[in-house]
Amino acid sequence: MKQIDSDQLRDLLKVYFIMGSANCRIAPAKVLKEAVAGGITMFQFREKGTGALTAQVRFNLGRRLQKICRANGVPFIVNDDIDLAIALDADGIHVGQDDTPALAIRQLLGEDKIVGVSAHSLAEAQQAIADGADYLGIGPIYPTSSKEDARAVRGTSIIKEIRNSGITIPLVGIGGITVHNAAPVLAAGADGISVISAIAGAEDITLAARGFVHEVNSNGS
Numbered sequence: 357m358k359q360i361d362s363d364q365l366r367d368l369l370k371v372y373f374i375m376g377s378a379n380c381r382i383a384p385a386k387v388l389k390e391a392v393a394g395g396i397t398m399f400q401f402r403e404k405g406t407g408a409l410t411a412q413v414r415f416n417l418g419r420r421l422q423k424i425c426r427a428n429g430v431p432f433i434v435n436d437d438i439d440l441a442i443a444l445d446a447d448g449i450h451v452g453q454d455d456t457p458a459l460a461i462r463q464l465l466g467e468d469k470i471v472g473v474s475a476h477s478l479a480e481a482q483q484a485i486a487d488g489a490d491y492l493g494i495g496p497i498y499p500t501s502s503k504e505d506a507r508a509v510r511g512t513s514i515i516k517e518i519r520n521s522g523i524t525i526p527l528v529g530i531g532g533i534t535v536h537n538a539a540p541v542l543a544a545g546a547d548g549i550s551v552i553s554a555i556a557g558a559e560d561i562t563l564a565a566r567g568f569v570h571e572v573n574s575n576g577s
Contacts, residue, residue, distance in 0.1 A: 360470060362526055365491055368398045368431055369528045369548035370572045371565065376403040376435075377417060379556040388421050391555050392428045394565025397548070399425050400450055402435035418444050431470065438464060448472065450493065453480060458487035474530075476510060481518050485525060493550060494518065496531025497541055500552075512544035519545035535567040542575045 360368075373388075373396040380387045388399065401418050403409055409417055418434070422444055425432040433448045434441040438456055441449040448470025449461055458473050465471070473484035474493045481492055494515050496508075515529060529541035530550035538549050551568060558564035 360490070362490075362524075365470070366526045366547040369491060369526050370397045371395065371568045372398045372400065372528050372548055372550040373555055373565070374400040374402050374435070374530075374550055374552045375556045376401065376405065377409055378403075378405045378407050379552055381557060384417060385420050385424060387556055387561055388424050390561035391565045392424060392430055394555075394562040395569040396430060396555070396565050397569075398431045398433065400433040400435055400550075401446075402552075404435065415440065415443065422446065433470060433472065441465070441469075448490070450474070458484055458489045462488040472528075475518075476508075476514070478514075478517055478521055481523060482521075485523065489525070491526040491528060491547075492518070492523075493528050493530050494546065495529055495550075497529045498532030498537060500532040512540050515541065515544035515546050535564075535571050538568065538571045539575045542572065548572060 373391050375387060377384050401421055403414050418440060422432045431447040433450050434446045435450050436455045438449060438461060450472040452474040458471050461471055470490050471488060472491045472493055473489040475481040475484055484492055495510060497510060497512060499509055515527060526547045527545060528548045528550050529546040533541060533549045533551055534554050541549055549572060555561060555564045
């Protein structure tokens, strides 16, 4: 894909679905297809946690999910694993504070890939931007059980603090977000919301995704 500008990225981050096999009650490919049918705007393959797939099986699942994304024009992002992102020729990568720095990733992937970085404070946000991040994942906003390594809950105030500091790059809120509590995240200055279990674990995945799309379009800037 060609290098993406911030305005395009803001649109793509509106409903950012994150998922791995451990988050699914049914086959991951079926979950993703149903989420795509509901209107998700970006997808992150996050194969982590207890029972996560490894090696060739992980690669094969990533390739299958990537094909679904490509067939539907949804950017495919890999969580953390630079080697997997390169092997799959993913559209980008998302890293946390304890992963490979964005500066090193940018040098490896080039300028035409999306690089996202998790930030839990203004200082982390500023450093990520200096390192070349295209967008920031801010949180956890609310309590979450989807990530075993989740940091302390920050609430929407961290998004406001980052926005009020003059930072203008795209921000996406993450952590415990549902259709019922998404509005304050967007009102605080986020361009979109990241969702794991509220979509992956829903009884009706397509309907859940549509609910988030409606909420973001109704409350977003």
